Amino acid sequence: MTELPPCDVAIIGAGIAGTALALALSGHGLRIVLIEAQGTERTALPAALSLESFDPRVVALNPRSRGVLQGLDAWQAVADYRLCAYRHMTVWDAEGTGAIDFDSADVNVEALGYIVENRALVAALLHRLAACADVRVLAPESLAGCERGAEGSMALTLASGARLRCGLVVAADGALSRVRELLAFRTREWDYGHHAIVATVQVEHPHQATAWQRFLPSGPLAFLPLPSTASAHYCSIVWSLQSARVEGLQALDEAGFCAALERAFEGRLGRVQACSRRYAFPLRQRHAVDYIQPGAVLVADAAHTIHPLAGQGINLGLQDVAVLVEELLRAAQRGEPLGSVEVLRRYQRRRKGENLAMMAAMDGFKRLFEQPALPLRWLRNAGLRGVDRAGPLKHQLMRQAMGLGAAKAMQ
Ligand SMILES: Cc1cc2nc3c(=O)[nH]c(=O)nc-3n(C[C@H](O)[C@H](O)[C@H](O)COP(=O)(O)OP(=O)(O)OC[C@H]3O[C@@H](n4cnc5c(N)ncnc54)[C@H](O)[C@@H]3O)c2cc1C
Numbered sequence: 001m002t003e004l005p006p007c008d009v010a011i012i013g014a015g016i017a018g019t020a021l022a023l024a025l026s027g028h029g030l031r032i033v034l035i036e037a038q039g040t041e042r043t044a045l046p047a048a049l050s051l052e053s054f055d056p057r058v059v060a061l062n063p064r065s066r067g068v069l070q071g072l073d074a075w076q077a078v079a080d081y082r083l084c085a086y087r088h089m090t091v092w093d094a095e096g097t098g099a100i101d102f103d104s105a106d107v108n109v110e111a112l113g114y115i116v117e118n119r120a121l122v123a124a125l126l127h128r129l130a131a132c133a134d135v136r137v138l139a140p141e142s143l144a145g146c147e148r149g150a151e152g153s154m155a156l157t158l159a160s161g162a163r164l165r166c167g168l169v170v171a172a173d174g175a176l177s178r179v180r181e182l183l184a185f186r187t188r189e190w191d192y193g194h195h196a197i198v199a200t201v202q203v204e205h206p207h208q209a210t211a212w213q214r215f216l217p218s219g220p221l222a223f224l225p226l227p228s229t230a231s232a233h234y235c236s237i238v239w240s241l242q243s244a245r246v247e248g249l250q251a252l253d254e255a256g257f258c259a260a261l262e263r264a265f266e267g268r269l270g271r272v273q274a275c276s277r278r279y280a281f282p283l284r285q286r287h288a289v290d291y292i293q294p295g296a297v298l299v300a301d302a303a304h305t306i307h308p309l310a311g312q313g314i315n316l317g318l319q320d321v322a323v324l325v326e327e328l329l330r331a332a333q334r335g336e337p338l339g340s341v342e343v344l345r346r347y348q349r350r351r352k353g354e355n356l357a358m359m360a361a362m363d364g365f366k367r368l369f370e371q372p373a374l375p376l377r378w379l380r381n382a383g384l385r386g387v388d389r390a391g392p393l394k395h396q397l398m399r400q401a402m403g404l405g406a407a408k409a410m411q
Pocket residue numbers: 012013014015016017018035036037038058059060061141142143144172173174175177178179196198238281299300301302308310311312313314315316317
């Protein structure tokens with residue numbers, strides 16, 4: 001059995017959260033190991049714009065997340081490749097006349113957010129990591145076992161059979177976290193009974209740099225703007241609806257699906273002309289009761305998964321990363337053990353409240369818009385119109401969604 005050289009921090013998972021964390025911790029005298037089950041070889045990103053060239057997994061990053069990525073010197077590479085800044089957001093209720101429009105000019109920012117392909121962001125972060133001598137990347141390699149060893153260290157067993165000791169193991173291994181399972185972290189989970197269909201579509205009319213969201217009684221439908229040409233207009237769609245209906249929609253051929261999607265979206269962007277391969281994900285809200293144990297900590301989707309309707313998942317995850325980095329570097333400066341509960345508790349205290357509040361808000365929104373009862377429909381339509389007209393309240397909501405309402409970290 002190979003015994004790998006020990007490290008201070010072992011990060012499991014090289015998605016957006018894990019790679020950002022490794023990069024942010026680099027250069028501070030720590031020995032870091034990043035372990036990723038899939039390969040991290042960088043295949044060339046497609047250069048030409050076409051329906052099938054987009055990563056089906058896109059994220060809407062808010063300006064606060066852009067700040068974190070700029071701080072890591074990873075933003076420019078993503079911007080140079082391709083992204084779509086959206087300056088407007090339109091949300092409306094399928095069951096009435098309630099609508100709300102947000103405009104970046106109202107709050108004096110260049111964009112409300114940016115639609116970025118997941119793989120382009122991870123590629124930019126990995127590219128930066130390649131220059132970091134203090135980060136060892138093990139990929140493809142996965143975590144198979146995790147035990148608390150002597151003197152507070154953690155003993156990891158990898159799928160290859162190698163063993164690794166570390167002072168702290170960070171779970172950045174996503175919604176179905178193996179670390180969380182191996183260390184028996186408790187979670188609270190809600191099954192929405194919903195799936196999300198995700199795909200790239202080509203539409204007839206320009207998307208106007210707008211993120212569109214229609215609330216149907218069956219669930220929200222979002223059209224997110226993607227880089228486009230003068231003659232080909234692309235959007236990424238996230239269509240959340242009851243699991244029982246997803247099978248029927250997935251069974252439709254492309255033309256049938258495009259027609260159903262166009263109807264559900266009220267044809268706001270004209271005809272839905274073409275659709276890429278479609279993927280369906282079950283939607284579950286999940287929140288770890290505790291994010292920490294001695295020698296172990298959960299970040300991003302390993303700690304919380306949230307309904308995609310507000311596009312906040314990785315925005316919360318990047319804030320977890322930013323705060324954890326602050327606390328770990330402060331502890332390292334003071335000579336405190338990185339895996340000590342006192343150090344990790346400071347991270348948990350700073351992150352749990354914001355994550356919980358956002359999850360509760362998204363849950364409430366989703367349930368409110370599912371209500372068919374007339375008084376509730378009237379109330380939410382009046383509410384949407386009222387917020388739309390109430391300048392200060394609307395601006396406060398916008399700042400919150402952009403991540404500008406709370407304390408900044410790592411920027
Ligand atoms: C339909 C949909 C739409 C979304 N839209 C948005 C949006 O607009 N904005 C937004 O902010 N968020 C959005 N999200 C959420 C966002 O995608 C996630 O929050 C984000 O990708 C989580 O990143 P992560 O790095 O925590 O985990 P992941 O991206 O899941 O990465 C985890 C990594 O860990 C690796 N791994 C897993 N197990 C092991 C193991 N045992 N050993 C080694 N490696 C392992 C995996 O291979 C993977 O690379 C959306 C989610 C869905 C489902």
